Amino acid sequence: MKLFEYMGKDLFRAHGIKVPAGQVAATPAEAVAAWRHVGGPVVVKPQVLTGKRGKAGGIRFVDSAAAVAAAAGDVLAMEFGGLKVDKLLVEEKIAISREYYLALTVDGAAGKTVLIASASGGMDIEEVAEEGIVKRHIDPLVGVMPYVGREVAGRLGLTGEPLKQFADLVVRLHRAYRASDAELCEINPLVWTGAEFVAADAKVTIDDDALFRQKDLPRVAEKTDVEKAAADMGLAFVQLDGDIAVMANGAGITMATLDTLSHLGGAPANFLDAGGGTGTEGTVKALELLLGLNPKVIFINIFGGITRCDDVARAVVRFKSERLVKVPLVIRMVGTNEAEGLRILREAGIPAHRVMVEAAASAVALAGKGA
Amino acid sequence: MKLFEYMGKDLFRAHGIKVPAGQVAATPAEAVAAWRHVGGPVVVKPQVLTGKRGKAGGIRFVDSAAAVAAAAGDVLAMEFGGLKVDKLLVEEKIAISREYYLALTVDGAAGKTVLIASASGGMDIEEVAEEGIVKRHIDPLVGVMPYVGREVAGRLGLTGEPLKQFADLVVRLHRAYRASDAELCEINPLVWTGAEFVAADAKVTIDDDALFRQKDLPRVAEKTDVEKAAADMGLAFVQLDGDIAVMANGAGITMATLDTLSHLGGAPANFLDAGGGTGTEGTVKALELLLGLNPKVIFINIFGGITRCDDVARAVVRFKSERLVKVPLVIRMVGTNEAEGLRILREAGIPAHRVMVEAAASAVALAGKGA
């Protein structure tokens, strides 16, 4: 779950990381009030979950009531990567002596948290050459003591007061990262004003799997309605633009199902990984979700493991009979309790495949017919 | 620093460990008020820093205003191991189904925290046979997850609900132990009431070296006035009953100094380890402390390391001249800046030894003369 910039800054502030004075506004009038509250020159920033705000002209520096109102009106009307702007952050403009980059995130290959820092902040970190970036893994059982920050600061070429302040900042950022179960805490740019470090931006992503123990964090929806409904059901769902609705169990086989349909000339309408162990009830709900996509075909590809074929078969029978579904269903089913599942489908008169590529071909053919 | 029982229970309560309902009282009248507040049968317990309260008859079970007042009056008049009673804890009498022992402390040999538990609580843990005691080291970089508690509970023979509650208790006790920088958290007895575990007693000792970061904990003085003065100066001091006041630097050499004096027939008046690096100012104060013991001789045994002989020599000269000290001083001095130290003493007309056993013999002889 991504946090809006102002939420990330609230998190940072709570852990003693200096951020610019600022206030959130939802209208030009609120923006002007925020400007008065902050005082002096400000920057108006759209609160959207994308990193391309600056390049798209969404960041405005202004210093009068009229200019603030105009900028707020402009930016609230903009879209960024298809995302509308509901809120603005009106912040003091801070003195910039030098810009750094600092982040903590997960390095899957190492199985560790990694600290990434650069003395070339303020631009896309991807464009900085490898030598300009310091990467430092964190021992999860030791955590981050100040020396880790000093070590990284030293490698960035910092010395004197900035070195000590950077070390303190790193300790605090790691504390914020761990306390919030973040999988990303990014500050870019991290501004050295000449006297202190200030987090001029905040990109924070919380581990969805840890939200159950993060009751105090705000909740941010970054999904379409149908994606949200899927998430509420515990399903991994992504909407695509084809006409074959797909349900499978397991991310890998779901991807392979899309690959196979595409390879055979079909166009998947979605990615839906029903995961393991979704029972009859859950499967019915997932199928209803797919129906909402108005597909030409619904393709169910079940390879039973934790998921049991009989559960899925019962769900399909119930779904088809209760909802009087007209859309053709193509079902492929093997694995745990396969015999029982096939028996249930057979008794309900629903045909089922056992070979994935055959089932996929059938689905593509039906979608073509329906066109 | 040892905490009184009621303070230890406050710490436990703050970490979600169940303790009996209770209230502190300093007079019989307050004890009666506490009894009314608690309600029902209570136990009156003297708040002193010794473990022998029960055997000395200090624990009273009472259930009426008159009985509470009488018990409180009795107990407040008692002494335990020479310690007076300032406060009582008046607590609900809890139902006892079974008594356990549970503690966390430092195992120096292993360099780890050790969890000690027994199903034979309620008596001196030292009397329980080794087989009846479970010892479990804690990995300091992992800490205590619930499974550690389950493992210990399983080894104690617990199962069912008590096993799960014990696991939860162990996690909480370790949290209390770490959060307070304790070097001992002991619950004896830990009472299973039939429905839950209750800490019927609490012995907590805080690591003195960590008090600087334990601002929220109460402070308890368990020292004589002169010991307290020494502690305030950062000196390790123990009052003994001889007539040769001793100052040395380092616990080992201080002990060896006492051993040598005793071996030669002398009687040390104290143990005073001035530690390393005590400067001139600190040494003067330490000598004033010794003067307060009214010794026949003051024996200073300095083997310079961090401590510099010149610092000590300057202190001795200042002490002798400013305070017009009549008590004979025997000084032995070698090590860091020895030449300079000896020069300062020589110029002030104060003789000094270089060999410890000779100096000790001289001190013993002077003490004999003064008698």
Add this chain to the structure above:
Amino acid sequence: MAIIIDENTRVVVQNITGRQGSFHTGQMLAFGTRVVAGVAPGKGGQTVEGVRVFDTVDQAVRATGADASVVFIPAYQAGDGAFEAIDAGIRVLVVITEHIPVADEIELVTYARQKGVTLVGPNTFGIVSSGKCKIGIPSNHFFVPGPVGVVARSGTLTYEIAANLAAAGLGQSTVVGLGGDRAVGLSFVEVLTLFEDDPETKAVVLIGEIGGNAEEEAAGYIAGMSKPVVAYIAGKSAPPGKRMGHAGAIIERGRGTFAGKVEALLASGARVASLPHEVPALIGNVLQER
């Protein structure tokens, strides 16, 4: 021979009284796995599928000499159970649970490595040495003894391919699921190294997916292997930048792309299948070429 587990492996099932735990205990026993104990705190003394239940892994290990454990504990306390198994002296730890917070996984991976424990998962289907021992959740009937080692990141896709192999008469030595999460115990390279040294394994199937750089690292090792490798990479048609269920399948910064992985694997000498059902034929070819 087989890798990591075999007919002598003695398995304890953690949370054996749960729905998945009890069901798969029955399945594992049916497969021939020596399930010697179950654990369910507070439920010691019961039996599940004829297997004795203990309160703690410590008790289970001391009573039965178990040396492997499989964790069916819900995500919020799975880390606790996994650490318990490590401290109790378990040597092979299979964590089936998905949705464990990544911070907990990172601690677990580190601790297992420190203690020399082979950690399979988290979020894995498990590990199967055909005809000898299955620790995990795949159906029993895809696994027949044979010369093909299989290592994969994702579960169901692996059953698909294992079933295709079996249908083509190609049995498996051992099938290993690394687990679908970002921090897991084993890498492709570690498992490939074991297959390279296993006399029973004649060829290896590697089932990867987009995201991360595990397949690229594997390619570096495959280049020096004596045994042939056939790979399939899922996610060719996945839209870039979208999260596809597995956190590991996020495509970021141009790394971990389908094209990059296929290129690296081809350069290493591996054969790469376009679709899952092509794998058996490619394995047949490489075994024939030997």
Add this chain to the structure above:
Amino acid sequence: MAIIIDENTRVVVQNITGRQGSFHTGQMLAFGTRVVAGVAPGKGGQTVEGVRVFDTVDQAVRATGADASVVFIPAYQAGDGAFEAIDAGIRVLVVITEHIPVADEIELVTYARQKGVTLVGPNTFGIVSSGKCKIGIPSNHFFVPGPVGVVARSGTLTYEIAANLAAAGLGQSTVVGLGGDRAVGLSFVEVLTLFEDDPETKAVVLIGEIGGNAEEEAAGYIAGMSKPVVAYIAGKSAPPGKRMGHAGAIIERGRGTFAGKVEALLASGARVASLPHEVPALIGNVLQER
């Protein structure tokens, strides 16, 4: 030969700009120790006693190839500096600082052991290989090369005995201070093992004190040693149950008593001196008996 440190050891001084750090840097240089760098965060670029100061141990190690470090950092941040040294690749870490919270010491001892770092201390006077290298705070002039290895829990008492030895013409191979706190890096047994294997060491002096069971454990090892051991135990006249400065010197539960330790040592074949000044004569005897 010598144990742990020798003429090739390259030392960095942490908190070199402090009063103790700068003073003892001068003393160590005068002894002949190769002090190659100092560390003081925020003060990189200065020099102390001609030694270059760095901001971090990492920088000091990369610039100078230092492999040992000595910590003169105040207690409340000494743990931070000690961990820094370990992560920077230091192999011998000497922590002089006293009054470090025991919880921090426990973490440090564990981490050093995990990383294979030899930790001397905390709360130690250091380690001296006579004529080769001194890392710590004792005065230089007690140490003359010779056949006697010395290992001790307490500091000043060790100087006392080392000086007595030197006065008797008995030099030392290496003198090791384990440190006076409850959780320290090295045990008597570990150091005795090194002395047993060191060709330069012909006899060993063990300086213990009441409290704990380190001396009893040492006796278990001494019984099997080929080299003679002379011991002195401080605290015979200490009142029971009182805390004597060193946490390790608490007498509790009848364990760690003077009598118990002396008995164990005598049973192991060690000679035990009644007072510190008797040690040289006993060493003279055991060397002559050889």
